[in-house]
Amino acid sequence: MLYIKKPSVYSVFDELIYKILNEGDDVETEFGEPTKEIRNTIIEITNPNLKKVPEKYPLGKKAVDDYINHLLYGSKNEFSYDYHQRLFKYPYKDEEINQIEYIINKLNQQKNSRRALAITWNPKIDIEVSKDERGSVPCLQYIQFLIRNNNLYMTVLFRSNDAFLAFPANALGLIELGHLVAKKTNTKFKSYLHHAVSMHIYIERDKDMLKKSGFL
Template sequence: MAIYIKKPSVRVAYEYLVEKILKDGEDMITEDGQRCRELRNTVIEITNPKLKSISPKYPLGKKAVEQYTNNLLYGSKNIFSYDYHERLFKYPVNNNEINQIEYIIDKLKEQPNSRRCVAITWQPDIDIEVSKKDYGSVPCLQFVQFLIRDNKLHQTVLFRSNDLMVAFVSNALGLIALGEKVAEEVGVDYGTYTHHSVSMHIYIDRDKDYIKKYFPDCLKYLE
């Protein structure tokens, strides 16, 4: 099932999608044996990304959003299988580092109509090997693209997998902050944010207490 929704803010999109997935999603079992309810190819267009209020129904709250945004833009000291800041700003190739965001800013300044302003995170020589193991994580965010149209910067991102209940809000607001940074550097207004998740899901057993607390009316969909 593929869906497209247009909402003014991340907050509104999140609250809508939790109920939508719990009501209409399909159950699947992950590689590590957890039960998820999933909607495939969920595309969310945020029309006014400057609206950054955080839903009171988001379990991890403001602190998680701030930490994710800071790590994305400036890096993290935590040791992890991957780091989005590194993959976007210091993508490793043959003992060199490529700053994909710097390339995008320079390209948009030089050619505002470019469709080549793309950054990727997947690194096959690392992530394929990690994927073969029973432990370790690989990037959920795969792709970021920027387009300038009508003198506004429009941002599209692609996630291979997205945990709606605890990750989506931080992911989206952090990436919007990245988009605003690019727009400021290029010298244009920031337009829309479009978030495409191949697998948008909720861990319905793991997060049942969150559902009960924040979305009690949706418990009927788990019966």
């Protein structure tokens, strides 16, 4: 288990990558890819207003901006899942459920609610997709918001998270979602907590980029 508490994603990134490379377990994925992994990595961002992209993040600011745009407003690309769809238009029978709208309404009705949450996993879809060797299913699983003393606290859970290529965009994108909820609930966005059950780095696949970024 790893716990890192820092003001920003920017200040977390280098420590996270070095910790996984130096202390992570060697784990081969179900697809035969070598990784370094730390189970149950918890990252607490104490100042979500700090949105600078880590300098060593190989995909850069554009990738983060694109991720934020797709998360909040949707994408024209077609995947077996889409976070915007699962959060804003969750498929259930013949319905589409806007879970973010529910969260905002719930918190505005009951400031101390523990029920302001959203899920992305859809068993009807994702169990079947998982049977395909390369089927793509959501890594982000769960989001919950709490308001305490007019401060907004956001917690997210990932079943699996690529620390090197995905974490910065994931975290900064979800933090932007947190700012949206804070604005709609007239609260101060106080803390973002990011929990990844499997936080990992693809050692062989990303070796060249890891070297170029100065991690190897």
